[in-house]
Amino acid sequence: MPETKKKFCVTTPLYYVNYRPHIGHAYTTLAADVLARHMRARGTEVFFQTGTDEHGASVARTAAERGSGPKEWADEISADFERAWKLLNVNYDRFIRTTEPEHERRVQDAFERMRASGDIYPGSYSDLYCASCENFYEKKDLLQGGLCPVHKKIVEEVSEDTYFFRLSGYEKKLLDHYAANPGFIEPKHRAAEIVNFVRSGLRDISVSRTKVAWGIPVRSDPKHTVYVWFDALLNYITGAGWEAGGETAEFRSVWPADVHLVGKEILRFHAVTWPAMLMSLGLPLPRKIYAHGWWTIEGDKMSKSRGNVVSPADAIKEYGADALRYFLFREVPFGHDGNFSTESLRKRYNSELANDLGNLFSRVLNLAKKHLGNKLPHKPEEASALTFARLRALDADIAADIEELRFDRALDRIWGTVGELNRGIDARKPWALSKSDPAALAAFLKDMVWCLRLVAGWVYPFMPDTSARMQMLMSIGDTEAEGVEPQKIPPLFPRKP
Numbered sequence: 001m002p003e004t005k006k007k008f009c010v011t012t013p014l015y016y017v018n019y020r021p022h023i024g025h026a027y028t029t030l031a032a033d034v035l036a037r038h039m040r041a042r043g044t045e046v047f048f049q050t051g052t053d054e055h056g057a058s059v060a061r062t063a064a065e066r067g068s069g070p071k072e073w074a075d076e077i078s079a080d081f082e083r084a085w086k087l088l089n090v091n092y093d094r095f096i097r098t099t100e101p102e103h104e105r106r107v108q109d110a111f112e113r114m115r116a117s118g119d120i121y122p123g124s125y126s127d128l129y130c131a132s133c134e135n136f137y138e139k140k141d142l143l144q145g146g147l148c149p150v151h152k153k154i155v156e157e158v159s160e161d162t163y164f165f166r167l168s169g170y171e172k173k174l175l176d177h178y179a180a181n182p183g184f185i186e187p188k189h190r191a192a193e194i195v196n197f198v199r200s201g202l203r204d205i206s207v208s209r210t211k212v213a214w215g216i217p218v219r220s221d222p223k224h225t226v227y228v229w230f231d232a233l234l235n236y237i238t239g240a241g242w243e244a245g246g247e248t249a250e251f252r253s254v255w256p257a258d259v260h261l262v263g264k265e266i267l268r269f270h271a272v273t274w275p276a277m278l279m280s281l282g283l284p285l286p287r288k289i290y291a292h293g294w295w296t297i298e299g300d301k302m303s304k305s306r307g308n309v310v311s312p313a314d315a316i317k318e319y320g321a322d323a324l325r326y327f328l329f330r331e332v333p334f335g336h337d338g339n340f341s342t343e344s345l346r347k348r349y350n351s352e353l354a355n356d357l358g359n360l361f362s363r364v365l366n367l368a369k370k371h372l373g374n375k376l377p378h379k380p381e382e383a384s385a386l387t388f389a390r391l392r393a394l395d396a397d398i399a400a401d402i403e404e405l406r407f408d409r410a411l412d413r414i415w416g417t418v419g420e421l422n423r424g425i426d427a428r429k430p431w432a433l434s435k436s437d438p439a440a441l442a443a444f445l446k447d448m449v450w451c452l453r454l455v456a457g458w459v460y461p462f463m464p465d466t467s468a469r470m471q472m473l474m475s476i477g478d479t480e481a482e483g484v485e486p487q488k489i490p491p492l493f494p495r496k497p
């Protein structure tokens with residue numbers, strides 16, 4: 001069999017179709033997109049998967065409340081997510097839905113395999129269940145008054161026949177894996193929470209329901225449906241082409257995932273339950289699970305009841321998709337919590353995009369138009385492109401920052417450079433130099449054009465449209481002409497009141 005080249009695989013969680021897409025979903029998805037675009041631009045093949053999680057009691061209930069069937073409802077919301085990602089310029093390779101027949105069959109296969117190995121066994125439980133989370137709690141997890149810590153609603157006491165997954169059997173293996181792979185869970189402080197949680201002892205978990213009709217039937221016992229989380233987690237392998245019968249070339253080219261990006265509230269499922277499931281199936285574990293923080297909106301927790309849910313469409317109305325993409329990764333270090341406010345978005349837009357980057361770009365191109373006889377240099381002239389030669393060394397640092405998900409640091413470096421270039425132009429006083437030493441000015445401007453081309457490449461993963469416009473206006477890729485004429489230069493980011 002021919003060698004299959006491993007693609008770089010990045011995933012988002014599947015978004016639950018009980019909610020319309022909001023800024024929190026967008027954050028995870030955009031982080032994956034930044035990483036995927038960066039890797040592709042470096043010549044690595046990428047498999048970027050996202051999608052929607054469509055089963056469960058809570059979806060069926062919401063659909064019924066709206067007078068529609070669960071699949072109809074899921075179709076509508078799932079399409080909403082696809083539209084949102086289009087608006088934000090997200091370039092994924094696979095959008096998986098858990099109602100796809102192929103996914104359903106593979107989930108059934110996985111379930112039967114674990115049942116055959118004894119990792120899934122029948123039993124019954126009486127438990128505390130939050131219908132909104134689709135999650136079970138222990139008494140000690142609940143808030144005072146027996147409330148769900150996420151929804152602050154009273155949890156139900158449920159008793160039911162169920163199948164259990166032998167999570168307790170993976171305690172030691174998980175701890176060994178965490179110890180041997182220090183980058184497996186990030187950021188570090190969240191990894192410590194997970195290790196402590198596993199050390200405190202794992203209980204077997206329920207993985208089927210008899211009272212939830214809207215789910216994937218257990219093949220060998222169809223009065224049960226597969227617990228919605230168990231079904232959704234398996235998307236990472238079903239979407240990558242996993243087959244129970246044997247490894248496919250497709251699967252080998254994708255798995256193991258390089259990064260699972262998740263919100264901090266679902267880290268336990270991803271860092272404890274999911275790796276144990278993979279171990280049970282005899283599959284390699286993902287290389288990294290990264291939990292990012294939450295966004296508050298104008299200082300408040302985002303919630304339907306507060307009426308402050310920001311949709312991706314709202315967030316880009318005023319400033320465009322690139323400005324939002326920039327803002328989310330500039331405003332707070334990835335992994336920390338942040339606050340989304342229209343005022344800080346406006347400030348960053350005007351000062352960092354319109355002023356710093358936009359002005360630099362139009363200054364250099366207007367000067368070049370005037371003083372380079374309308375021709376932009378086609379190749380960097382090594383002897384004079386001194387700044388360019390020096391800045392190019394930042395490439396590796398910026399790449400490392402992005403690959404280690406330190407997006408804010410990559411942007412710090414880029415904007416540090418933008419500031420330095422603006423100051424450099426002030427210091428050279430081009431208007432005076434044009435009289436005293438036109439040759440020196442020409443060399444300086446050529447150098448600056450090359451620096452701008454570098455910056456255009458750096459901002460690409462974060463602001464793909466802006467990067468394309470910059471490159472187009474500098475006519476990158478024209479190999480015919482000796483030099484290329486700069487286009488007429490509209491502002492990259494028109495100032496906003």
Ligand SMILES: [Zn+2]
Nearest residue numbers: 130133148151
């Ligand atoms: Zn809840």
